[in-house]
Amino acid sequence: HVTVADLFSHRSGLPDHAGYLLEYLGFYRAYVLSHLRYEPLTPFRASYAYTNFGLTAAAQAVADEKGVSWEKLAADTLYKPAGMNSTSSRFEDYAKAADRAWGHVKTADGDWKAEFVRDP
Numbered sequence: 769h770v771t772v773a774d775l776f777s778h779r780s781g782l783p784d785h786a787g788y789l790l791e792y793l794g795f796y797r798a799y800v801l802s803h804l805r806y807e808p809l810t811p812f813r814a815s816y817a818y819t820n821f822g823l824t825a826a827a828q829a830v831a832d833e834k835g836v837s838w839e840k841l842a843a844d845t846l847y848k849p850a851g852m853n854s855t856s857s858r859f860e861d862y863a864k865a866a867d868r869a870w871g872h873v874k875t876a877d878g879d880w881k882a883e884f885v886r887d888p
Contacts, residue, residue: 774813775826781812787821796859797838801825 774780787800804821831838839857847855862868870882 770812772826772829775822775829778816778818778822779813780822780825781810781815782817782819782822783810784817784819786817786819787824791821797824797828801828 770780782804786804790800790803791797800821801824804825810817827838827842831841834841836844842857843855846852856862871884872880873883875881
């Protein structure tokens with residue numbers, strides 16, 4: 769069984785950057801996590817593969833154990849104690865922010881463009 773420590777140390781067997789493209793294409797956390805439940809591609813705890821969704825899965829497991837949403841748990845235990853009053857893990861808050869950022873890539877001509885823009 770995978771542990772929170774396995775997920776935070778990137779040794780769960782999830783493939784490198786698992787779930788990123790699905791999220792960029794607009795799929796929500798629950799959908800992406802449900803598609804990471806299949807048999808790992810590498811031996812369990814034997815290899816390292818970076819993935820934010822391993823951290824997401826660990827965070828969701830802790831929130832489920834506490835009986836609250838990840839958004840509320842993050843706000844109550846991370847953001848508020850740190851004085852981060854404008855920070856949120858809710859996509860809805862992000863979508864309505866006027867100054868939100870998107871990931872950009874450098875094009876062949878040297879310009880920058882948003883690679884995946886999620887339409888709220």
